[in-house]
Amino acid sequence: MQTPIDITLTNAGKKFGKEWIFRQVTLDIKQGEKVVILGLNGSGKSTLLQALTGYLSLNEGNLNYQHNSKTIDIEEFYRYQSLASPYLELIEDFTLHELIEHVAIYKPFLNQLNIAQVIELSGLSTHKDKYIKLFSSGMKQRLKLTLAILADMPILFLDEPTTNLDATVISWYQRLITDYASEKTIIVCSNSIKEEYAFCERIITMEDFKLLK
Secondary structure: OOOOOEEEEEEEEEEEOOEEEEEEEEEEEOOOOEEEEEOOOOOOHHHHHHHHHOOOOOOEEEEEEEEOOEEEOHHHHHHHEEEEOOOOOOOOOOEHHHHHHHHHHHOOEHHHOOHHHHHHHHOOHHHOOOEHHHOOHHHHHHHHHHHHHHEOOOEEEEEOOOOOOOHHHHHHHHHHHHHHOOOOEEEEEEOOOHHHHOOOOEEEEHHHHOOOO
């Protein structure tokens, strides 16, 4: 999917209860940009990312998605994005093959990759008939990244993508980004782990948005 989409946040704020997580966030993210949101645990970076996906509603400000000067409804934005995050749940009663087959119905893969090719690229071929509930945390994270990066979507959201990955698998992740996501808009949340966002050319820091009054 080559749909060019720009994302704009204007004076955006989000709070839970009486506590503001961030305020006065104004961002303009153009199609193809590679952006990282940096912050410590609890700084609100995941909340900001979920707001950018449209999953969380804002308490103040505006979120706008534009395609060729035409606004895309927030309710329709899921059609243009893929996401990998620690809080994303997988269907654990499926085998690896069954899960990838199921996901392909809703989010086709880039370059018309078939199920066997996606399994091969995941590096989990020897586990294709294993149930997801028997996967280690590292294998589950590898699968989440595979599904998100290889989805034929123009925008890729990655929340702490190297969680539970060892050095070898981090290298695999970086290659997959290079080979299959170079033309996508990528927005990464990170605790300043450079291996997660080395390909990003723009840095956003959560401390800039801690205006609590």
